[in-house]
Amino acid sequence: MSDLAALLDAAQTGERRPLARLLTAIESRSPDVRPMLPQLFAAGHGAHLVGITGPPGSGKSTLVSALIAEFRRRGRRVGVLAVDPSSPYTRGAILGDRIRMMEHAADRDVFMRSMAARGELGGLAATTWIAAAALDAAGYDPILVETVGAGQSEVEIARLAETTVVVEVPEMGDEVQAIKAGLLEVADVIAVNKGDRPGAPRAARQLRAMMSGAGGRFARKPPPIVITTATSGEGVAELADAIDAHRSTARSPTQSRERARNQVARALADLALQRAASAEGWDATLDAVASRELDPVTAAERLFDGAM
Ligand SMILES: Nc1nc2c(ncn2[C@@H]2O[C@H](COP(=O)(O)OP(=O)(O)OP(=O)(O)O)[C@@H](O)[C@H]2O)c(=O)[nH]1
Ligand SMILES: [Mg+2]
Incomplete structure (x- = not known):
């Protein structure tokens, strides 16, 4: 990893290969990375770090792909990290993601990367964080981090993101509802995806009632709920608006400090x-x-x- 500054300069102009090598070093926890951290963080431009999480199959990758298109229309360079904590060996889900996001593969202003789990959970969150810092230093903004599955690591990664989008779907079974409660606590924006299904408006209403219920566990201001259809792009502009709008909230002194603490x-x-x-x-x-x-x-x- 010769010259970090040169690498980042090249990445600014859309040269993705050196950046890909840096991410490989980060992912494999190369000892070369540690000495670069101060420079890497200092080179950051303050990209908006957005976590996309939710139950398996809720449409996160499809939604990320639609968000890439929307943010590109807005002239932004978009970085994507797809994190898979659940399957260190099988890369099926990640391959699926690749295919889904393939429409953006030729765009030099989009950088996509899958990160597989190595070692323990905390390590994955730390590695993801450094990878996001690298994309920030390379001039991508926003940086979307998709986490697959629904467990402890999602919540941990969500705590590192500035804005967490929880992707829900209508007509969920009780099992998914249980997973949902934990995830909803970290939601800054909720996307009720598969909006083309008849149950979507009802699911959105239920969530809204649940989140704003007096004396409930959700003491803070309820997050905005947006109905999206990732496959057609409907509602995706509104979702991008809600994400952008949350940026300043996420950067209040209190929230910045809380994230720094984490x-x-x-x-x-x-x-x-x-x-x-x-x-x-x-x-x-x-x-x-x-x-x-x-x-x-x-x-x-x-x-x-x-x-x-
Ligand atoms: N009808 C409908 N199907 C959708 C929508 N969004 C995604 N899907 C479909 O739902 C399936 C799962 O989509 P993915 O984007 O892979 O979901 P995911 O949440 O990334 O899945 P994992 O990463 O495996 O957890 C695919 O068959 C998508 O085509 C939608 O808005 N409407
Ligand atoms: Mg996915």
């Missing part, structure tokens, strides 16, 4: 674990906890304080 907390947890795991006494400590001679909290305290 990023630093994540990095700190990774660092503590990394240091402790390479310290002397790690194996002995694990053995002591396994044999119940030591409780895990005391063990962690001792490792953190370097006392093992």
Whole structure:
């Protein structure tokens, strides 16, 4: 990874290959990346980082593709990261995404990248964050991050995004409803996709009632709900408007600080674990906890304080 500045300059003009190599280094957690981080973050232009999440098959990739088209019409250069925490080995979903977004493959002002899971969840969130920083430094804005599935990692990645779009579909079974509740808490904008289905307006009304219910768990201002049909593009301009409108809210001092806190907390947890795991006494400590001679909290305290 010779010259980061030259690489970023080239990327600004639509030269995607060096940027693709940088993302490979980030994804594989190359030791070359760490020394670049200060320069990478300093080179950022302040791109809007948008998370797109929701139940499997709700149309996230189709919607991302439609959003790319909409933002391109608005003269923006668009970066896309498709993150798949659930399947480190099978790349089926990601291949599907590639095909779905293929219509933008020839556009030099669109950069798309699939990121597969490597290692633990927290690591994936951190890697995604650095990849987004690289796209920001390369002049893409907005950066759309699609996460597949519905679990802990989605919520974690959503917490790093400035604006989180949760994609729902009408006529969901109870099972999906349960997943939904957790995701709705992180929603800044809700897209009720598959708007061509008859249940869409009703689903939107139900969600609205649920989100604005007095004394409910959603104490904050309810997010806007937009009905979209990703396959035809209907409602996608409104969705892009809602995303753009949320940008300034996301950048209030309180929210910026909250995000900074999450990023630093994540990095700190990774660092503590990394240091402790390479310290002397790690194996002995694990053995002591396994044999119940030591409780895990005391063990962690001792490792953190370097006392093992
Ligand atoms: N009728 C209808 N079908 C849609 C719409 N949007 C997406 N689909 C279809 O829904 C299916 C799933 O779409 P994807 O975009 O792959 O959904 P996804 O949420 O990215 O799926 P995963 O990444 O696997 O979780 C595809 O067959 C799409 O063509 C829509 O607005 N209306
Ligand atoms: Mg998808």
